[in-house]
Each structure stands twice: as structure tokens, then as C-alpha cells.
Amino acid sequence: MRRIPSSFMALVVFSVVVGVAIGLGAYTFIYAKGYSYLTNDPQACANCHVMEGHFTSWVKSSHRNVASCNDCHTPHGLVPKYASKAYNGFFHGLAFTTGNHPNPIRIKPINHEIVEHSCVGCHQAIVASITPPHQDPLSCTRCHSDVGHALR
Amino acid sequence: FNIFERQQEAREPVSQVVKVDDDTVDPAIWGKNFPLQYDDYLKTTDQQRTIYGGSEAIRRIPDARDPRATVSQSRLEEDARLKTLWAGYAFSSDFREERGHAYMLEDQEFTGRQAFSKQPGACINCHASVYVPFKQLGNGDLFAGFEKINQMPYMEARKHVQHPVSCIDCHDSQTMQLRVTRPAFMEAMKALKASEGVKDYDVNKLASRQEMRSFVCGQCHVEYYFRKDDKRLIYPWGKGLKIENIYATYAENGHYDWKHSLTGAKTLKAQHPEFETFNQGIHAKSGVACADCHMPYKRVGAQKISDHHVRSPMLNVNRSCQTCHNIPEEQLKNRVSEIQHRTYFMRDRAMEAAVELIADIQAASASGIPQAQLAPAQELQRKGQFYVDFVEAENSMGFHAPEEALRILGESIDYLRQGQLKLREAGYRKAEP
Amino acid sequence: FNIFERQQEAREPVSQVVKVDDDTVDPAIWGKNFPLQYDDYLKTTDQQRTIYGGSEAIRRIPDARDPRATVSQSRLEEDARLKTLWAGYAFSSDFREERGHAYMLEDQEFTGRQAFSKQPGACINCHASVYVPFKQLGNGDLFAGFEKINQMPYMEARKHVQHPVSCIDCHDSQTMQLRVTRPAFMEAMKALKASEGVKDYDVNKLASRQEMRSFVCGQCHVEYYFRKDDKRLIYPWGKGLKIENIYATYAENGHYDWKHSLTGAKTLKAQHPEFETFNQGIHAKSGVACADCHMPYKRVGAQKISDHHVRSPMLNVNRSCQTCHNIPEEQLKNRVSEIQHRTYFMRDRAMEAAVELIADIQAASASGIPQAQLAPAQELQRKGQFYVDFVEAENSMGFHAPEEALRILGESIDYLRQGQLKLREAGYRKAEP
């Protein structure tokens, strides 16, 4: 059921490259608290004020007690998890520092795919009959777009 | 007890109680495997009115020709101008609000239109479970069976079918995957895609799951015509789905449904272009499908299933709309009725223009203006009337594509009024009242 | 460097550098306290075209009457039919695409319309920072000052103002809260609310913050007229904001803007009814305000500020739309242009009907049909032309309320074509071409 999207392989490769390029990224990663990505504490995400809106609306959302940021936004399984965290931690830190990102922020396709997998991960039982194997998956967020946070 | 049962359900959503195969028509048999969907499917017998939709159960006394104990309200009584628009055509004798899927076969068999003129077998295509009958008549070849039914008179074709639309018309019996079963739809999609530069489009192979959630409905909820020479059922999409594309198709092949008995114009009847209209709307453009609104998910125990009680979403706003539109039900209903009232208001203006033009052509003809000089007005009647009918026949009163509906009505008025002007250019002058 | 600065900003958003009071007109002074907003405010000098909006900077050689080195493109050149619609009225001499707020005062002072006929002082109301001048002229009484300016000739009124719309026109100087400053708007809102059964409505006391985010724009982006007897500036909302309410107001008080020079009809010019139109749209009904799209929040470091570079949202789709619509920018742009193209298409049909009716009335009159028999056609010209102008003059090409715009255009066509029919009933017949 929970197949790991093939794009994660690219992520793993990427995180190795990051390891090499870390010299450049270190500043951002440390001073911009990019390392926040490595924890599971939602407060840590809100370390960046561009994440505050998401944090405050998550606090009011139906999932506040059942899923934190990483439950939705990072893939399950240790390697992909930290690979994606390194990828996002690095790029978001960089984007934050340069201010060079769309505002409101737009989720990237690869991260969107991760979220969709998370939904099914938790709700496997209830959606079993509507997510038959061997058929295109349905996008959950097409209908449930504000479960995690309505505001941006 | 409860929780345990639910966990069972959750683990094993599909319990194959009986074997179902590609020849099983009877929904009751499929229902053994999928009792939840089947229960809802049976509920399409319900009748309840909304402002512009749903339907009202009108009691009647069954008679020899028509054994039905209830029918829907008559649209001809609600707006008598429709009889003028369709003068000389079967629709002027009986036209009712449509109701749930359960009634499709009897409503077709016993409509007053059957008494008005002999109907062709091609009608059956959208009013019954035809997949297996087509295959049988064609000795395994769906298309061949379809051709055969097309050629029969209605009452003969009727003998080959037993059920209204059934599970097998939308589902693959082994995987339960959606699939389309109507040759006319497959052909039309191929022609449509060809017009967009895609060759040899095979809808059952290439459509995405989300697309299929609309295509299964698009098999029937569409504009169609019977080709004059061979009574072949065709969906006129070869130049595109918009009204001007469809009209251009008819202009090119010269098709007309009947000769208008009051004016002699070669007129067209538009029929339920839900699929065509929906495709011009913001919902289709945002990736929303028919099933999202008309078969929304519902929770039953520990499972989510598609509500097979296909009906007006206005009877189910919470599930149909509120997952996407997080606003109060009352407000959503207001949004819909505002769109519908506005459409109705413009439809009314266009209808008025249509009956005025028809009266004028009649009077002009009576006053001795020769046919050659009536022709431009008749042409504009054909066009303007098809345009207003396209919105009138569409069953959401504008909701599926509010802007498109208003655009079409605006154009309709322009054509019809210009028709009246043409008559004046030809020397006609209205008598003093 | 960057991050450090940003964390600082987050802590202390407002720094009061200079004192600003209720008599400070100059935005540069306010700008000392709010440099971010001021910087953006200055950017309204930018000119960039979108498909139907923005504006194009056209260079010209300044001359004695008109010192401007750039103007916007001429709308009269883009569609010469407008000259026919407005024949005999100042608008037929010069009418351009509107551009940013920075230009409002000079564009008004030097428009060719000033040369065509003497313009009244009431014009100034929406083209300058008038709050302090009104107070001064009225010795502290805003309404008294407003009355005085109304009575002056334009060029005299012009001497009393210095700046285009400025901070003080929208903000309270001490709290920076939004407030409205235009007596004509306050009166009109009172009349509107009275028509809805609310007595003595005081907009500055009773409006919510979200309402104010539209009302400050509604002070100027509205349909208006000058009362014939006393040149009083009035927004015609006493019967409601919809076009039929406004038209009923004019029908009741007999107002007309000018006598059409080709047909003699007592015609009306519609002017920028953005506020009225927007209010009929789905965005207004969903609680969205002008400022949400035209002054979206932007993040500058840790602060979120309103972008005071008021302009077309099509130049700023990410901030203007994507906060609410989580779809790609390209798709959003397509949605807008589809709405606009459709509106333009119907506007075109209505314009065609309008110039045909005007030509017919002219010809009918020349052919000797007496005035009394032309009257019904003139009446329909007045109405149909006002309807098409209402959409034409509205600056979003339908976007603010797509369905309402199409409804209005559809009705417009109906009236105009019926006008042509009236002439034929009166015996007019078009000469062979």
C-alpha cells in the first residue's frame, strides 16, 4: 500500500550531495535554525516566522492532537525521513535567508506527494474501499484541503 | 459486538459472497458483494423536490397504455411556451421533470411521446443496462450489438433489456474499476480528442480515474441525435463540446430533428447536455467530477463509500459541498439558488423572444411573404431556439457552468430578435393589436 | 545581515518618527513613520499592461494645454464605436485607460474632456486628497466644504487641492484605522441602508474592519451623477446597488447626462461601477474585500504589510490570489482571462446592437418619422446603452462579478434589439444597402 514514491530515491542521492556542499549551507542551517527540521516539535517549525501562520492554524485544526507537522510532511521510514528533512531544511533555510520564495508559500509537488501518502498512512482503514490497489490514487487534499491548517 | 465487527470490515472491505462476471446484469447479485452500495442504489426511487431540481411524485391512475402509479410533474404545464417551441415534435406532447435512475426504463417506455410517434430502438442506449444485451446481440461484439439495437423499433429493442442502469454499466466486474460501456460515448470521445489533435483515443485505456468519475455519467447525460439516414445514435462532439461547436456540426451535416409545425423551420431539440455544460464550468476546470457532487463519500461504520443514491446535491449539501466549501449550508444553498434564479430570469427573456419570433414568422407567412424571404428568419429561429433549449434542457438550471449558460442565453436573445428584424426587412409589419 | 535584521523588525513594527495630525495632507510626512507603505504607494506611477487591465505608457510631446509626457492608451482608438455611443458628450473627445493613483490629479486636469466642455468642481472629489481642503473650506465642517467645492468651476476647485489620494483620505492619523472621508459616500451608504430598513447608518461608526477594506475604495470607484439643478455629486444607491435599482433611480428623478447628438435620446453615461459590480460577485458574497486582491499582504522581513502599490492583481497573482486559491499561477491567470474574454465577446455583441439602434433612429428620424413615434426607441436606447456601458465602464472586464456582467449584457442586447423593432412598428424600414 504505502509504496515509497520513486522521487525519494532522488532525495537520498541529493542528501549525499548536500553533505558535500554543507560548507555553503552550514551558515543558513545553523543560524536560520534550518536544523529545526530535524526535530519533531511543531514549535520548531515556527522558528521561522514564515511558518507561523501554518503553526497557528494547525493549533486550531482538527489534527492538532493527532498529527504534528512531521507526521504529515515527512515520509515514514528513517532514511527517506531524514533525506527529506535535509533537503527541505537546506533549501528552506536558504530561501528564508535570501527571502527568495513565493509568498504565500506554495508546496512543491514532491512534498505534496509526501503529504498525500501520510493521509493514507493514518487513514488506511477507513479509505480502504476507495483506494483499491492497482488504481490511480485519489488526491485526499482535493477535498480535505484544510485538515492540517486552513490559513497560510 | 460493534467495534470488533468494524475492525473486521476495515480489514476486509470487499467480501466476495457470490461470483459476479462480465455477464451478470442483475444488480441484486452484485449487491450481495456490495450491500452498502446496493442499498443506496435502490434509494433512487425517492422523489423530493428542490427549487429547480429533484422531482415531485404526482399520483395518477394506471391505465392500459401506462401502468405507472406516479410520474414527475409536467414541465409543459409549468411553462406552456415550451409547447410552442416544440410544436410538431413529440416533446410537445409529454415532457416531464426527470427523476431517479430507478425509473429510467419505465419512464421511457410509457412517456406520452411513444404515443405521439414511433420511437427508435436507439433510445434504449441510455435507459437500460445494455452492456450485456449489446454483447449478446453482437455475439460478443459490443459495437455490432449496438448497431443492431439502433435499427430496431423501440418496442422490439425493449424486449432485449430488463434493468435500468446497473452496476455492470459503470464497473468492471472483476476489479470494480470504472469503465465506460457505451459505443456512442467511446466514438464521440475519439472524435473529440481527434479534433484536439489526439489520435485513436481509447477512453477505457487512457482516461484517469478522476476523469472516469465524470465519464461514466457522460455516457448518457449528453446532447445526442439520430442520424437521419440510418437512425444511428451520435453525440455531436467532432468539432468540440461547446454549443457553437455542436451547432457547427449540425450546420455542416444539415441535421434537423423535425420541421416546426408553426413556422416550417428545420428545428433542433437539445437534450440534457449536462456533460458538455459541466465541462465549461469552474468545477470541471478545477478537476471536480460529477461523482464528487452527485455520489459524495459517506461514512458507514469504519468505511468510506461512494453514495450510490445519485440525486440532487441540494438534498445532501453537507457531504456534496461542504468538504470543499467550508461555509454554512444555508449560504451554499443561497449561492446555488442565486445562480439558478439569474439563469431562470434570462431563460425567461429568451423564451419570450422565441415565442415572439415564432408568432411573427407565422403571421408573416400568413400575410403572404414568400418562403424565400422567410428563410433568414427561420434560420435564426433554428439557431436561437437551439441556444435557449440548450440551457433549458440542461438540468442544473445554470449551476454546472453559470457563465456559459448566461452567455448562451444572451446570444440566443440576439439571434431571436435579429430573426424578428429580418422579417421586417422582408416587409412584414405586425398588425395593430 | 539579512536574518538578524529580520528578527529585529519582527519586534518593533511601528516607529513614530514625526508627528502627523488630522491636517497633514502630504504623504511624504506620513511616509516618515511608515516608510514601507509609502515606498509602495509611490510605485503607483508604474505602468504595465495586462490583457484587459493595467495601462500602457504612451509618450507624447507636452504642450501648453497639456504638460503630460506620458498618457495611457486611448480607449476611443481601441474601439471607435464608443464615439458613436457617446456622441455629443465630453467622453467622445477623450477617454483613456485608467492608470495608477499617482496620476489621478493630472489626468483629470489635462484630459481632453476639459477642453470639450467646462467641468464642475465636484469632479475633484475623487481625484485628489480633499479631506483637509473640505474641512478648511467648511471651517471645520466637512460637508459644508464639500458643498462649496461642488459649486465651483473645476479650475477654481483645482486650486484648493495639491495631492492625489493620500494617506489621510483612508486613514485616521492617530490610530491608522481605516475611515471614509467622502460625504457623497457617507450619504449614499445611508440611503442604501435606509432602503434595506436600517435607519441613520453611520458608516464610520458601524462598518466592520473587513467592510472598510472595501469601503475606502467605494468612495471613488462607483457610478455617480451630478444633480442637474445644483451640480451636487450623488451616488445613486437609494434603491439599491444593482443596475436595475440605479436605473430606477434615474427613471424616477428623470436624470440624464446629455442629449445624444445623433438620436436626441436623453442618455446616461455609466462610470466605473466597480464597487456596485463587485458587490454582486461571489468574492464579495464570500467576504473578500477590494484590499485583499488589490492591496494584498506582503511580507517584508518579519512584518506583514498591506501592499500600497494598488494595481492589477494580474501583476501580483501569487500574493493577490494564491493565499486563497491553492492552484498554479498559470491556471489562475487562465481563469481570469477566460472570464474576461467571455465578457468581452458579449460586450462586443451589445456594442454592435447599440450602434445599429443609433443608426436606425438617425435614419428613421431623417426619413420623417415624427418624434413621438421615435420616443419608445429612444427610451430603449437610453436603457440598453446604459446597460452595456455599465459593463464597459467597469474596469475588471467582468471579473468582479462575471455572472452579473453577462446578465446585464444579455438584457442590454434585448433592449437594444427591441428598440430596433419599435422603429419598424413605427413604419421605419431600412434602405437596401
Ligand SMILES: [Ca+2]
Ligand atoms: Ca429532476
Ligand SMILES: [Ca+2]
Ligand atoms: Ca487600467
